[in-house]
């Protein structure tokens with residue numbers, strides 16, 4: 221909810237100032253929603269739902285015997301930063317009113333050497349998370365399609 225407020229304040233300031241600030245990365249949800257209905261972000265349940273889903277997903281990755289190695293060596297502040305960035309990234313990617321200030325996906329994952337097998341286990345974890353939160357199949361397919369498009373930037377770098 222807080223992020224909506226900040227985004228709205230930035231847009232309000234932009235209107236007062238007569239120009240769009242460079243920091244506004246995504247328009248408000250009603251502008252970004254498909255003409256036929258709500259954005260994927262809204263259908264997933266909005267900001268609080270996205271936070272809960274992302275935390276569950278990251279915890280699964282970080283505690284997986286095969287994938288945990290990627291998250292060792294990050295101090296608590298770095299872990300919190302990554303988590304915040306993943307939330308904001310997914311918010312923007314699903315049409316939400318957030319601002320993503322992290323690295324692009326290629327830069328963020330270059331040097332990690334994430335393999336195809338790592339990717340497949342991560343996708344399985346994401347499905348478990350989405351099932352846990354009872355996300356309907358249509359929305360699950362849309363999330364997977366959005367994430368699938370990032371594979372080339374994340375795997376084998």
Ligand code: HEM
Nearest residue numbers: 287290291302305306309322323328334338339342367374
């Ligand atoms: C499912 C698609 C994925 C998305 C949308 C995603 C998104 C992100 C984002 C937004 C960041 C933060 C970048 C920053 O702080 O500037 C990040 C960092 C990171 N990601 Fe991913 N990621 C994905 C898949 C993966 C996978 C499969 C792994 C490994 C199993 C992984 C491991 C990491 C690690 C270790 C970092 C921290 C890098 C660092 O700051 O040192 N990610 N990811």
